[in-house]
Amino acid sequence: MDLAPLDPVVPRVAVSGCLLGEPVRYNAGHCRSRFLTQNLEPYVEWVSVCPEMEIGLGAPRPSLRLVGREGGDLRLVTRDGSADHTDAMVELADRRAAQLADLDGWVLKSRSPSCGPRGVTRHLENGNPADRRSRGVFAGRIMDALPATPVEEEGRLNDPVLREHFVERIFAQARLRALFEGGWKGRDLVAFHSAHKLQILAHDPARYRLLGRVVAAAGARPPDELRAEYTDLFAAAFAVRPKRGRHVNALQHVFGPMSERLDDARRHDITGIIDAYARGEVPLQVPMTLLRHHARGEDIAYLQAQTYFQPYPADLPIGA
Structure with a gap:
């Protein structure tokens, strides 16, 4: 094949559904991102994901938190501790990583105990917050499984330098994917x-x-x-x-x-x-x-x- 590297490409990007305006938050609300839905949407193909909905929690639902000791395995549990959804979330993340391995990028909800790529609050067993250095359970598994794929959170996309860098990366990834998808x-x-x-x-x-x-x-x-x-x-x-x-x-x-x-x-x-x-x-x-x-x-x-x-x-x- 003779692929022209500058041929137009459409990046395929996974995104937390709440950022597209879908009412899937724990309170049945959303966190619609103006940049994603107005500026970027005409140029990309979104693949909407909502881990909580996909493991059957519904909306509205009890809010979740990460609980565990520093350096240990973190558990994804309801705020009152009555239910543990860690195993279901890990199984979903591994399955979605395999299904979506050919995507050009991910944009995930910041600070979410499921989707947050960084800066998620970890709680102690007694419920007190310990630090904000963790990754959400779903995001962490995705990032470990797909280390070459750009992953960003919507909050950081408010920074013009980080925003341009992410956009540049997903279009570069899309051009590379277009090359390798052909003969x-x-x-x-x-x-x-x-x-x-x-x-x-x-x-x-x-x-x-x-x-x-x-x-x-x-x-x-x-x-x-x-x-x-x-x-x-x-x-x-x-x-x-x-x-x-x-x-x-x-x-x-x-x-x-x-x-x-x-x-x-x-x-x-x-x-x-x-x-x-x-x-x-x-x-x-x-x-x-x-x-x-x-x-x-x-x-x-x-x-x-x-x-x-x-x-x-x-x-x-x-x-x-």
Whole structure:
């Protein structure tokens, strides 16, 4: 197959149903997320999950909590201690992880004793809160079973930096899934990697080098082995949130192939803008826009194909 890495993709993302406005909370209410349901929804395929409903608790229902000693197994019990739902929740999580292993990401309800990916309150046997360092039972099993899959909570998506990082990751995962779902060959992986090189470099230079070595040996390795190693490294690279210095490095790699085609005035403009970004005087979009303009103007196909310039749909209102 000849898969164009920039072909449109639709990420498949699991989401806690209450965040979509479904009345499945313990009080039969919901926690509808504006960003998820208005901004992101037109661009993704949601797979709604509600662990409590799926193990038959219904809504409304008695509220739940995590109970146990630090470092020990935590139990998911009703607030009054009359029922323990840990085993049912573990069995459901393991089953859903197997069923949904091909998803591109998860968005789960924050602080939930079932769904919270982090910062969930642990209680002592006497009912007193002990700390807020635990994961929900369902979320923890999912994250352990699917370590390469991006998992985020809706509360952190209110942070514009974390929000953009998560969106970038799920679209990268979706493009990789599209590649491997087809009848791909080594040359298709080479083309895919070539289009993502600068984006990967901005996230994780060390894994950028490792991925390059994997791709260089693409023709000499069994496809399943190649796919597994590339997938793990690719996901791990994108899990690293890029910082300003790494973006500067990637921008300079963009500038390199085009510099010889430009006159001194344009070269000076570009280096000046990159330096201004490095000092924090202009946002990243300023040097990105300038470099993309010159890549198009000089018809540099390699640069025009880079996902670094458009990691997700341009009209997705990421900052709203």
